[in-house]
Amino acid sequence: MTRTSFPASSLRRRMWLQWSLASAGAFALTARASTSPLDGGPLRIVVPYPAGGSSDRAARLLAEALGPRLGVPVIVDNRVGAGGRLAAQQVHREGPGQNVVMLANPAVMLVAPLVFSEGGYDPDKDYVALSEITRYAFGVAVSSGVPVKEFAHLHAWMVANQDKLAAGVPATGSLPHFFALMLAEQLGLKLPVVGYRGSAPLLNDLMGGHVPLAIDTLETLEPLHKAGKLRILAISDDQRSPRLPAVPTFKEAGLPLSALAWNVLYAPAWLPVARVRQIAEATTQAMADKELQARFVTADMVPVVSTREQTVKMLAAYRAQWAPVVRRSGFRP
Template structure:
């Protein structure tokens, strides 16, 4: 016997079923172009740094595209790890992203035994938004203007291979070890309490050689207080076209750092994809790209899939270096 249902009753059942799916986070309309609540971009560092500045450039342009307020929230502590431990516990309905870097998502899991979060299980990569180079710089006391002159000096006097870095366990520290491998010298790494004291000693003459991020050293290079001999990118930085890469200087080495948005793994995939799409649109804005260049930051336009592939390749490059160093906090 055929059972007949009214069109009104069928429609009511369908609406109820869709509402139930949405309530448990399993359904987000494919055509959704806006969030249902404000978005918070969390930075695990104090205001004023390059990560913080990049987040704020993006926030003001992302808000109109999502139709909700987008704010930046600084949660400094433990070198960015505190923010990661907090974000991983975000409920599925919370609109929150973390702007992370390699120190938090690649290096920390290799050197801390009880980290408090798992980059692969607790987070989903959304979009890479910037990259930055490392720079090899010397003070004016050395009177060198080419990287190969420094290489020759270190080959003749390997005891002078003392590389100042902003902190032990930082990316510049491990990049310094990469440089040592490329030059066949064993560098001594001298850690400082940040980029400011490192740059002060370099320009003051008490430190002959330093490795730090390009944005941390470039202003002093322009002022003539130090000389950047090479940068680690595969191509010259757009804001520093006269500074050669390591490969152009004869050393087969390239590496970089990055800032990437991560969502807690509890966030529904359709929402992750929506955010990835909108962030990518923002990164294509010529105004943002110009503003990033002015901060000595290289903007990156990337999809979620491209970001995941970048992270995989990055770990393959850096994990052997970190493990071989034997560094422990």
């Protein structure tokens, strides 16, 4: 993938330099606008999570950009339940006669099919990946009660405090949960994982000293880190975040750990091929628009420009990395 920069503030220019954009093939697509309105009427983007979250905000930004390109209204439809599985079950069962896609993350399209014997959908058979929309990294943070200011010193503290060691994550079975297991494996430690019902109670317990360590998205941890209420010691990206330039990556800290999560736009397998192609091309075109990218940046999200082929390749590599971790964990809800 090539990388590019955009005319914004100096900080944002540095941010853009780190973000993935598509190869020349993707940019060729952006030059072609849709020549006719999408058949079948309005398009719904189903989001498996409540309004106001990062997935919902990403979907609404995308919907605004897709409408003019597809020539039809684009509506965001929040379908909440069963950790995101409800939306995935319903969308693939709706059947022909309407236009619907889903913006989903690894918890719905990778983890759930591995740990639920009767998930109600098969991501490989029931869905077609269209385009990666956003990407995000994780951070490991400690409470102010943990006398560690650098990740290099965390291992020694963890060894000396095995009796009170635990890592809090925003949900059992989430990517932060499995990243905690990867971290423990690399460090050669037993690390109990405590699953919470969301980031808010997790961070309250972290700041209150009830759990010493937390793993969550950078978007979630960053404001409290900057306010001095917790300390992010390392991030899971391959490069440092421009917003947190003093925080090292895990690789810089000496651990060969790298992990990113994503929001990918999927179409149900029953959607006509011509519509799938038109929506995918319009999405790539929209995500390459500099104004839309700037709006994602303002919303603290990392936008990605990706063709269908690039997205499928990314998902295959992602599964190869994470599926063995999930299986080794023996996790069952």
